[in-house]
Amino acid sequence: EAGVTQSPTHLIKTRGQQATLRCSPISGHTSVYWYQQALGLGLQFLLWYDEGEERNRGNFPPRFSGRQFPNYSSELNVNALELEDSALYLCASSLGSAKAEAFFGQGTRLTVV
Amino acid sequence: QKEVEQDPGPLSVPEGAIVSLNCTYSNSAFQYFMWYRQYSRKGPELLMYTYSSGNKEDGRFTAQVDKSSKYISLFIRDSQPSDSATYLCATHTGTASKLTFGTGTRLQVTL
Numbered sequence: 364e365a366g367v368t369q370s371p372t373h374l375i376k377t378r379g380q381q382a383t384l385r386c387s388p389i390s391g392h393t394s395v396y397w398y399q400q401a402l403g404l405g406l407q408f409l410l411w412y413d414e415g416e417e418r419n420r421g422n423f424p425p426r427f428s429g430r431q432f433p434n435y436s437s438e439l440n441v442n443a444l445e446l447e448d449s450a451l452y453l454c455a456s457s458l459g460s461a462k463a464e465a466f467f468g469q470g471t472r473l474t475v476v
Numbered sequence: 477q478k479e480v481e482q483d484p485g486p487l488s489v490p491e492g493a494i495v496s497l498n499c500t501y502s503n504s505a506f507q508y509f510m511w512y513r514q515y516s517r518k519g520p521e522l523l524m525y526t527y528s529s530g531n532k533e534d535g536r537f538t539a540q541v542d543k544s545s546k547y548i549s550l551f552i553r554d555s556q557p558s559d560s561a562t563y564l565c566a567t568h569t570g571t572a573s574k575l576t577f578g579t580g581t582r583l584q585v586t587l
Binding site for chain 1 (some may be wrong): 510517575
């Protein structure tokens with residue numbers, strides 16, 4: 364069974380540009396979570412989608428947005444990129460029930476220059 | 477104060493040692509507790525998943541939760557060089573809300 368897949372693996376953008384990151388959850392999983400892991404920091408919660416709806420949002424500016432598609436895949440958009448947005452962006456998926464474990468993909472490493 | 481506190485290490489131990497990794501948390505609503513292992517430049521891998529207080533064992537790994545003191549631990553027996561990684565504790569309230577992570581402890585197992 365395929366795990367959580369993220370694309371691209373690496374992404375280099377210029378300050379002010381937009382970045383789009385994609386995530387395909389494990390088959391059958393309806394919840395998708397996005398986290399940012401900057402160098403030296405822990406995983407910071409960005410967004411949670413379940414059944415196509417945004418359920419929760421972390422303490423990030425509105426230029427971080429996303430959506431979940433009918434097939435439960437998701438994309439994260441970061442507008443007006445800033446140098447400090449450089450980080451590993453991790454996607455996790457779960458069955459969506461209260462007790463479900465979350466499984467992570469390998470991440471997209473975004474570098475803003 | 478962070479909701480989940482974790483000593484960042486690094487923690488260096490010889491091969492074969494017993495490793496103890498710990499986290500404390502402040503929110504008594506946390507019900508589910510997880511340990512993830514993250515190798516450099518990789519995504520976190522779920523190691524252990526426990527509910528409420530008590531112990532859970534899986535091979536060389538034992539997860540322990542003490543809700544009365546808001547303290548969670550991961551023990552690794554007979555540590556191997558392949559265990560060298562960053563270990564992250566995580567928790568959530570059980571309402572399918574976001575996971576809250578510790579900052580991670582970097583473990584180095586030496587030959």
